[in-house]
Amino acid sequence: MSLEAKDLYVKVEDKEVLSWVNVRFELGKNYTILGKNGSGKSSFAYALMWHPKYEITKWDILLDGESLLDLSPDERAKKWIFLAFQNIPEIPGVKLFEFLRTVYNSWKGTNETFLSFKKIIEPLLQELDIPKEFLWRDLNVGFSGWERRKIEILQLKLLNPKYIILDEVDSGLDVDAFKQVANLLQSLDSDQNTFVIITHYFTILDYIAVDRVYVFEDGKVAKEGAKELADQIRNQGFKVLS
Ligand SMILES: Nc1ncnc2c1ncn2[C@@H]1O[C@H](COP(=O)(O)OP(=O)(O)OP(=O)(O)O)[C@@H](O)[C@H]1O
Ligand SMILES: [Mg+2]
Numbered sequence: 001m002s003l004e005a006k007d008l009y010v011k012v013e014d015k016e017v018l019s020w021v022n023v024r025f026e027l028g029k030n031y032t033i034l035g036k037n038g039s040g041k042s043s044f045a046y047a048l049m050w051h052p053k054y055e056i057t058k059w060d061i062l063l064d065g066e067s068l069l070d071l072s073p074d075e076r077a078k079k080w081i082f083l084a085f086q087n088i089p090e091i092p093g094v095k096l097f098e099f100l101r102t103v104y105n106s107w108k109g110t111n112e113t114f115l116s117f118k119k120i121i122e123p124l125l126q127e128l129d130i131p132k133e134f135l136w137r138d139l140n141v142g143f144s145g146w147e148r149r150k151i152e153i154l155q156l157k158l159l160n161p162k163y164i165i166l167d168e169v170d171s172g173l174d175v176d177a178f179k180q181v182a183n184l185l186q187s188l189d190s191d192q193n194t195f196v197i198i199t200h201y202f203t204i205l206d207y208i209a210v211d212r213v214y215v216f217e218d219g220k221v222a223k224e225g226a227k228e229l230a231d232q233i234r235n236q237g238f239k240v241l242s
Contacts, residue, residue, distance in 0.1 A: 001026070001027035001064045001162075002024055002025060002026045002027060002062075002063075002064060002065075003024075003025045003027075003048075003061075003062070003063055003081065003163050003194070004023070004024045004025070004061070004062040004063075004065075005021055005022065005023050005024075005044075005048070005059075005060075005061050005062075006022060006059050006060045006061070006062065007020055007021075007022060007058065007059035007060070008020075008021040008022070008044075008047065008056065008058070008059055008060075008061070009021075009056070009057045009058035009059065010040075010043055010044070010047045010054050010055065010056055010057065010219075011054075011055045011057050012043060012053055012054050012055070013053070016057075016219065017040050017043040017054075017219050018040050018043055018044055018047065018219045018220075019219050019220055020220060021040075021044060021216075021219075021220065021221055022221060023214055023221065025163060025194050025196055026194065026211075027162055027163075027192070027193070027194050028190075028191040028192065028193070028194065029194060029211040029212070030189065030194060030195040030196075030197070030208055030209065030210045030211055031194070031195070031196045031197070031210055031211065031212050031213070031214065032196070032197045032198070032199065032205060032210045032212075032213050032214070032230055033196060033197070033198045033214045033215075033216060034198075034199070034213060034214070034215045034216070034230065034233055035215055035216035035217055035222075035238075036217065036238055039216040039217050039218060039219070040216050040218070040219040040220075041167070041198045041216050042167055042198070043219070044216070045083050045165045045167050045196075045198065046083075048061065048081060048083070048165065049081065049083045049165075050076050056069070074106070081161065081162075081163045081164075081165070082155070082156065082159060082161035082163065082164045082165070083165045083167065090138075090139065090140045090141045091138065091139040091140065091141075092138045092139075092141050093138060094138060094139045095135065095136055095137065095138060095139070096134055096135050096136070096137055096138075096139050096151065097117075097118075097121070097135040097136060099139050100117075100121060100135075100154075100155070100158065101114075101117045101121075103155070103158075103159065104117065104120070104158055104159065107159050108159075120158070121135070121154075121158065124154055124157050124158060125154070127157070128150055128153060128154055128157070128184070130147075130150055130151070130154060134147070134151070145172040145173060145177075146173060146174070146177040146181075149169060149173065149177075149181050150181075152169070153181070153184050153185070153188075156185075156188055157188070160193075161193065162192070162193050162194065163193070163194050163196070164188075164193060164194065164195050164196065165196045165198070166185070166195060166196070166197050166198065166199075166204075167198045168198055168199060168200065169181065169185075169204070170182070170199055170201050170203065170204045171200070171201070178203070182203070182204055182206075182207040182208075183207065185204075185207065185208060186207040186208055189208050195208050195210075197210065202230060202233075202234040205227075205230055209227070210227050210230065211226075211227065212224070212225070212226065212227070213225050213226070213227060213229040213230045213233075215229070215233065215238075215241060217238075217241060222241050223240075223241055
């Protein structure tokens with residue numbers, strides 16, 4: 001099983017931000033996407049999540065060999081891809097509980113009620129040491145960076161997605177919070193899922209071992225290689241591209 005972007009071209013606000021991107025993520029393996037600021041990593045993640053601003057102008061995205069381009073956004077969203085955003089959106093007026101219940105029902109095709117969903121979510125809150133009161137706060141409004149990451153990990157535990165894109169989830173955390181996030185993510189890593197880690201700080205890769213490295217430059221995959229390529233860039237910077 002795999003998630004594959006084939007000859008992908010993406011435009012945002014009339015500007016081509018990705019061109020001729022070819023990547024293949026096999027289920028059960030892990031990947032990292034590295035690249036300088038502005039090289040197109042987040043745009044790639046948004047495009048894979050069908051963000052309306054990021055228009056896929058050419059070619060195809062395949063899940064287990066099946067094209068996703070003809071599906072509606074709703075149908076695509078059920079295809080088990082999860083993106084942890086670099087910048088987490090705040091949604092005033094939507095309670096975390098209702099957000100989670102809606103997403104859960106949509107993903108799983110269930111119809112959990114207020115009471116039945118409480119029974120599903122409360123043990124997970126306890127496991128992650130998240131205060132129950134958070135459920136009744138507006139989504140991400142006023143949450144600290146650490147609390148927001150924990151809520152994302154809560155979603156990972158709840159939804160159990162197959163393909164998980166982490167866009168700089170290691171930024172903005174203190175040293176202890178980072179370790180906790182990294183340990184939690186490590187505990188979720190299995191041969192039934194795939195992490196795609198976008199990072200500028202390589203420490204996260206000490207927790208989640210990657211099988212393959214993609215390096216983006218100017219909206220293209222400039223280099224691709226085994227995990228040693230990440231070590232090389234960690235030590236020498238992006239001059240290894242030239
Ligand atoms: N919503 C947008 N509107 C206009 N331009 C955008 C938008 N999103 C991305 N771009 C442009 O696309 C290019 C790639 O940006 P992107 O955020 O994908 O880079 P990145 O590799 O994630 O960078 P960083 O490492 O700093 O997060 C940049 O030139 C950026 O200005
Ligand atoms: Mg980015």
